[in-house]
Amino acid sequence: MLQEVKVPPAPARTVQTPAEAWTLQSQRFQAKNPKPDNAYSGRSIQIKDGELSSAWMYLQRILRDNNVRAEATAQQRHEKEGPKRRRLRSERWRRRFAEEVRKKVRLVEAIRRRGA
């Protein structure tokens, strides 16, 4: 027979309503993450120790990850609904096709690794 171990009771938690809990979370988050100054704050980089090149590369990365260049170019001219639908259909198909090819290639690689 197992010896019964005395477990101390769990400490009483302060009962919070969901609203209170969310408010507290929100306050904590805002304290740690101050509001951005303007719409371009996310694409703004402070330069440390005269490291201009690395700052530039970091900026390029931010712009690439957020498709800034592509969006800016696309927004220059209005795309009507017909051409837009055609472009989206074509993009979606190419995305699906590429994924299928990727799966097949991965399968082949896996088989080769197994040594078949």
Added chain:
Amino acid sequence: MGAAVLERIGNTAKNRDPTNDHRLCVFSSRNNTILTFTRPSGTVISWTSGGRAGFKKVQRSSYEAGYACALKIFEEVKRVRNEEKIEGLHVLFKGFGQGREAVFRALLTSDGALVKELVTRLTDTTPIKIGGTRAKKARRL
């Protein structure tokens, strides 16, 4: 950085108040590149463009024009640096023309060495619409 943040972390040399930075605005479009050098308040000190650099029409948007503009504006920056105190230089890029890369490369050359030391911040301010107004219709070439 907001004032609230500075209060918290202190205004040391590492966390200078960026509201006293001079600004170098690089606007690079498909047709031209224009550079504007301003005071922290926003008052323009001087500006230059592809046309001012001696190029005409389509050449104004080229890489060379952008480079020439950069050199011209660097002279202005150096002049102001000798006359007044420049706490920091904030470089803002708008648009993705050839002049954008040209100006940055110019900063890395020997001509831009003095200006490069002053630079404290790089920002991209290319306007991005969220919805927004309808653009011109597509050109059918």
